[in-house]
Amino acid sequence: MVPNKAIPTNIKSGKLDELSTAFKNVCDNVYEYTQFAPSQQTATINGTVFGTYNGITGYFQNVLLRNWRSY
Numbered sequence: 001m002v003p004n005k006a007i008p009t010n011i012k013s014g015k016l017d018e019l020s021t022a023f024k025n026v027c028d029n030v031y032e033y034t035q036f037a038p039s040q041q042t043a044t045i046n047g048t049v050f051g052t053y054n055g056i057t058g059y060f061q062n063v064l065l066r067n068w069r070s071y
Contacts (some may be wrong), residue, residue, distance in 0.1 A: 001026055001054065033059040 034055030045051035
């Protein structure tokens, strides 16, 4: 999710206003996917570290790649 070295540095130093809009949009979309996708609402996934990992990878595999291929 982090496209360059400046993003973690900006996050660690609290410079959130210097993050790119594209990065913020990806973070928002991943969060939305992990909170509202039906596949992310099972008891073994919801609210766990595995659920976070599963949500991030699921977003990139099921949402982002599917939309990218349609262009």
